[in-house]
Amino acid sequence: MLRLLVPIVLLLALVGVSVFSDNPAPRADLVFINSSDVNTLDPQRMSWMHDLRTARLLFQPLVQNDVLSDDFDIIPGVAESWEISDDARTYTFHLRHDAKWSNGEPVTAEDFRYSWRRAMLPDLVSDYVAMFMNIDGATEFYDWRLAQLDAFSDRDFANASERQQAAYDLWDETHAQFDALVGMQAPDPQTLVVRLSKPVPYFLDICAFGVFAPVYEPLVAQYERPDPQTGRLIRRPGWTQGGVLISNGPFILTRWRMKRDMRLEKNPYFWDRDNIAIDSIDIPSINDPNAGVLAYQTGAVDWIADVTAPYRGEMVAQKLEYLAEHAEQVEQLRAQGLDQFSIDRMLPPDPRAHTHAVSSFGTYFYNFNCKPFLPDGQPNPFADARVRRAFAMCIDKRAVADQVRRLGEPVASTLIPPGSIGGYTSPKGLPSISDAKTPAERDAIIAQAQQLISEAGYPQDFVVTLSFNKDAGHDLIAQTVAKSWQKYLGIQTRLDQKEIKIFRDDLKDKRYMTARAGWFGDYGDPTTFLDINYSTDGNNDRAYNNPVFDDLLDRASVELDPEKRMAMLSEAERILIEEDLPLVPIFHYATIYMFDPHKITGLSTHPRTKQNAYLIEVLGDGKGPEQPRPMHKGNGHDQSRGEPQS
Amino acid sequence: MSMLILRRLLALPIILLVVYTITLFLAWKVPGNPLENPEKRPKPEVIEQMNKQYNLDSFPRFYFSYLDSATGFEYLRDWFSGEIHRENEAAVAQGLPTPQRPVFDFGPSLKYDDKTVNEIIRDALPVSVTLGASAILIALIIGTISGIIGAVKPNSIADLSTLGVAMVGISLPSFVTGTVLLLVFSIWLGWFPVAQWGTLRSIALPAFALSLPFAAYIARLTRMGMIESLGADYIRTARAKGNPEHVVLIKHALKNAFLPVLSYLGPATAFAMTGSFVIERVFTVPGMGEHFVSAVQNKDLFLIIGTVLVFSTMLIVFNLVVDILYRWIDPRIA
Numbered sequence: 001m002l003r004l005l006v007p008i009v010l011l012l013a014l015v016g017v018s019v020f021s022d023n024p025a026p027r028a029d030l031v032f033i034n035s036s037d038v039n040t041l042d043p044q045r046m047s048w049m050h051d052l053r054t055a056r057l058l059f060q061p062l063v064q065n066d067v068l069s070d071d072f073d074i075i076p077g078v079a080e081s082w083e084i085s086d087d088a089r090t091y092t093f094h095l096r097h098d099a100k101w102s103n104g105e106p107v108t109a110e111d112f113r114y115s116w117r118r119a120m121l122p123d124l125v126s127d128y129v130a131m132f133m134n135i136d137g138a139t140e141f142y143d144w145r146l147a148q149l150d151a152f153s154d155r156d157f158a159n160a161s162e163r164q165q166a167a168y169d170l171w172d173e174t175h176a177q178f179d180a181l182v183g184m185q186a187p188d189p190q191t192l193v194v195r196l197s198k199p200v201p202y203f204l205d206i207c208a209f210g211v212f213a214p215v216y217e218p219l220v221a222q223y224e225r226p227d228p229q230t231g232r233l234i235r236r237p238g239w240t241q242g243g244v245l246i247s248n249g250p251f252i253l254t255r256w257r258m259k260r261d262m263r264l265e266k267n268p269y270f271w272d273r274d275n276i277a278i279d280s281i282d283i284p285s286i287n288d289p290n291a292g293v294l295a296y297q298t299g300a301v302d303w304i305a306d307v308t309a310p311y312r313g314e315m316v317a318q319k320l321e322y323l324a325e326h327a328e329q330v331e332q333l334r335a336q337g338l339d340q341f342s343i344d345r346m347l348p349p350d351p352r353a354h355t356h357a358v359s360s361f362g363t364y365f366y367n368f369n370c371k372p373f374l375p376d377g378q379p380n381p382f383a384d385a386r387v388r389r390a391f392a393m394c395i396d397k398r399a400v401a402d403q404v405r406r407l408g409e410p411v412a413s414t415l416i417p418p419g420s421i422g423g424y425t426s427p428k429g430l431p432s433i434s435d436a437k438t439p440a441e442r443d444a445i446i447a448q449a450q451q452l453i454s455e456a457g458y459p460q461d462f463v464v465t466l467s468f469n470k471d472a473g474h475d476l477i478a479q480t481v482a483k484s485w486q487k488y489l490g491i492q493t494r495l496d497q498k499e500i501k502i503f504r505d506d507l508k509d510k511r512y513m514t515a516r517a518g519w520f521g522d523y524g525d526p527t528t529f530l531d532i533n534y535s536t537d538g539n540n541d542r543a544y545n546n547p548v549f550d551d552l553l554d555r556a557s558v559e560l561d562p563e564k565r566m567a568m569l570s571e572a573e574r575i576l577i578e579e580d581l582p583l584v585p586i587f588h589y590a591t592i593y594m595f596d597p598h599k600i601t602g603l604s605t606h607p608r609t610k611q612n613a614y615l616i617e618v619l620g621d622g623k624g625p626e627q628p629r630p631m632h633k634g635n636g637h638d639q640s641r642g643e644p645q646s
Numbered sequence: 647m648s649m650l651i652l653r654r655l656l657a658l659p660i661i662l663l664v665v666y667t668i669t670l671f672l673a674w675k676v677p678g679n680p681l682e683n684p685e686k687r688p689k690p691e692v693i694e695q696m697n698k699q700y701n702l703d704s705f706p707r708f709y710f711s712y713l714d715s716a717t718g719f720e721y722l723r724d725w726f727s728g729e730i731h732r733e734n735e736a737a738v739a740q741g742l743p744t745p746q747r748p749v750f751d752f753g754p755s756l757k758y759d760d761k762t763v764n765e766i767i768r769d770a771l772p773v774s775v776t777l778g779a780s781a782i783l784i785a786l787i788i789g790t791i792s793g794i795i796g797a798v799k800p801n802s803i804a805d806l807s808t809l810g811v812a813m814v815g816i817s818l819p820s821f822v823t824g825t826v827l828l829l830v831f832s833i834w835l836g837w838f839p840v841a842q843w844g845t846l847r848s849i850a851l852p853a854f855a856l857s858l859p860f861a862a863y864i865a866r867l868t869r870m871g872m873i874e875s876l877g878a879d880y881i882r883t884a885r886a887k888g889n890p891e892h893v894v895l896i897k898h899a900l901k902n903a904f905l906p907v908l909s910y911l912g913p914a915t916a917f918a919m920t921g922s923f924v925i926e927r928v929f930t931v932p933g934m935g936e937h938f939v940s941a942v943q944n945k946d947l948f949l950i951i952g953t954v955l956v957f958s959t960m961l962i963v964f965n966l967v968v969d970i971l972y973r974w975i976d977p978r979i980a
Binding site: 006012014015019021037038039103122123125150153219222223227238241243259285288292295298 | 678692736741742745746758759762766773782832836840844915928937967974975
């Protein structure tokens with residue numbers, strides 16, 4: 001009989017051992033759900049927003065954005081000060097002496113040379129390699145290495161060891177080439193001199209980007225070596241594991257379990273550690289949007305960085321209801337210049353107040369194919385800017401934002417979200433029926449659009465095809481747009497729903513008439529949005545080609561006077577969205593956060609939507625100064641000199 | 647018995663080789679290249695070089711190089727050539743932890759840049775094993791007890807209701823039962839945490855949800871076995887000897903009635919540990935099921951093969967364990 005119990009005992013033992021060996025850590029000071037699982041913690045290989053968000057906790061670049069300032073100021077990071085030469089092409093960074101790696105070693109200028117060189121190698125396939133090409137000689141270096149690797153595969157070797165030796169020789173030669181070609185010098189461990197190929201007014205903003213953060217060479221180099229077969233540098237994963245990773249940021253990684261959780265602890269060697277108000281962070285991997293909200297409601301999570309639950313529209317509506325109940329107080333607080341999170345903190349606690357819609361650095365728009373002929377050889381009516389303008393005027397953007405999206409997102413008439421870039425004045429944009437305040441105004445806009453259509457000689461009974469990918473509610477937006485065109489222009493639209501991969505390929509190959517699109521800015525300059533419309537840009541999916549527009553961008557890229565430059569870029573955007581309309585902006589994205597405004601503070605409301613989670617102060621946990629961290633005024637974009645922080 | 651074990655263990659690598667060959671062949675045929683990033687579009691030369699590096703440009707080359715590293719031959723070679731010693735010494739010289747190289751290297755994940763397949767399996771397998779084992783444990787307890795209750799008084803209300811519950815347990819898909827359980831016990835009653843893993847309390851609910859269909863099947867097996875043995879002569883003898891009824895039921899009847907349950911237990915355990923994808927999704931359990939499915943979607947070749955090999959090994963091993971137990975409990979089968 002006892003033998004019957006054996007399977008049960010075996011199973012019990014199995015459960016016991018695995019539960020016991022799991023050794024759960026106590027709840028961290030801050031638990032937040034990132035938008036998705038981290039793909040990589042190798043800064044140079046990052047491109048996802050959630051990867052970069054995590055990277056800013058672990059690594060610190062030369063400079064950082066003050067995300068809590070209205071102007072998104074550049075403030076010192078590893079570099080405590082810097083100078084910019086008169087031709088705006090040479091940047092001299094002075095690194096602070098107390099900048100340390102998490103093993104106590106100093107962070108030096110050589111670390112930056114090593115890390116940026118990694119990013120410039122074609123071997124690494126860095127998604128943001130183009131940003132490094134602003135540095136003098138980087139393009140030459142990249143092309144040289146790529147050509148060498150191409151040649152290596154075709155070379156004949158007598159035996160395997162000769163081949164291996166050749167791979168290592170090529171690697172040594174690559175170092176020498178970098179030293180010879182690329183404008184990055186380290187005259188002493190605390191000084192880094194970077195020479196640009198042309199003036200880049202937003203270069204400091206780029207330097208604050210996570211991809212420009214340093215990695216610890218002695219560790220990383222162990223996991224990278226030339227492959228004797230191809231000569232390429234091959235990466236072995238492993239150095240980004242918990243307990244192995246050595247980083248220079250506010251936190252260190254103590255545990256990273258795939259699809260499960262990530263644990264971060266305060267870095268005892270971080271130079272600014274006294275200003276960090278939390279000691280530990282947990283980032284559980286909860287990919288189901290509904291489970292995330294439930295976990296928040298049971299108190300297991302403090303902040304959700306991107307709520308995507310299907311009912312988030314209702315959550316936002318409830319928040320607006322709550323704000324309406326306290327309308328008077330909200331108005332008063334807003335008049336005092338308080339940011340939206342601070343206002344929430346002043347209002348009476350309510351679970352509805354935990355939902356926050358914050359404007360993002362991104363725009364949803366519709367593309368028009370500008371090529372003279374469609375893929376089937378027919379003449380393309382959208383090659384005529386008048387047709388594009390007319391279609392753009394007759395989109396009911398308000399209906400899309402308020403009835404389809406329902407996230408309180410602002411209707412867009414510009415490509416660049418207004419107010420997101422300091423010093424930049426957005427153009428007005430082409431008036432659409434959503435801007436009309438009276439029915440008469442609306443009728444005038446419609447009449448004007450119909451006039452444009454007939455002037456352009458739009459072919460009779462021509463059916464427009466509207467392409468979109470099948471997920472994320474794009475179908476509903478497409479239906480709304482198609483309805484607008486039918487109603488106001490009397491033009492039929494065929495909806496063409498595609499798989500995302502096919503959709504993307506069709507965009508790149510211009511196999512479409514009109515198509516949905518979206519773009520998020522990478523850095524704080526108008527060019528991050530405008531460049532995608534440059535005639536030869538890889539992301540110019542519209543085949544848009546206006547020499548005047550290109551010329552404005554070209555001239556702006558060499559203009560040293562920031563005001564003149566911004567005016568040129570503003571004019572370029574005006575041409576784009578008032579005259580040529582290769583794309584119609586529909587709305588600016590919002591991101592939905594969930595957190596208790598009475599408990600969590602230190603998150604930014606700036607439209608650049610960049611959060612530095614190490615600034616978070618958990619009120620009432622007895623750690624840190626227990627002071628709210630609201631938004632504050634910026635310094636008015638003076639980026640010419642860095643001042644040591646007091 | 648030792649012949650059986652030996653034979654099965656010898657067959658294991660051959661079966662795995664066949665599984666590997668078939669899986670790789672099928673996965674290879676899935677369209678799309680895992681290295682292409684549609685967002686950023688690296689240069690075609692770069693993609694070509696990466697394909698070459700991972701041997702994705704040639705089926706035979708991939709086939710044999712994967713075999714080489716997954717079977718441990720590559721590690722052995724590097725060990726004997728001194729390569730591994732050199733690496734470790736270099737790390738120690740710089741005061742860094744020695745790079746951990748697995749003996750059986752299942753390769754990198756093509757989708758998750760920072761992780762090897764070994765690490766992914768190391769993180770996820772214990773979770774799936776815990777979940778599966780707990781579920782089978784619960785299923786055994788619930789199933790056996792309700793089976794006995796049913797068999798004692800066939801067609802009584804107790805029997806019909808346990809049978810009914812068993813039917814529901816088998817027929818209802820686990821995303822329904824799982825979601826209902828989550829809603830009632832975690833959200834409304836707040837007895838169990840949401841989207842957590844590690845403590846017994848967090849394991850209880852998903853394990854219970856996963857156990858239901860197995861419990862139902864075990865209940866039916868036990869009931870049938872018990873009804874059959876309760877009618878047998880030796881039970882009459884046992885009762886005639888004046889044994890109390892519970893002794894007759896458990897010691898005499900259950901012993902025989904349990905044998906079909908035991909033989910079901912092997913595949914059931916393997917299945918509970920590997921086929922819990924839906925439950926893992928509903929309860930946010932960080933197990934293997936998710937990787938099994940998403941690896942195919944991402945065409946993460948190394949991860950597909952890794953998970954399939956682990957699952958096959960588990961299936962074979964559990965069947966072997968059950969066969970051994972079976973023979974040991976019932977020596978008539980030899």
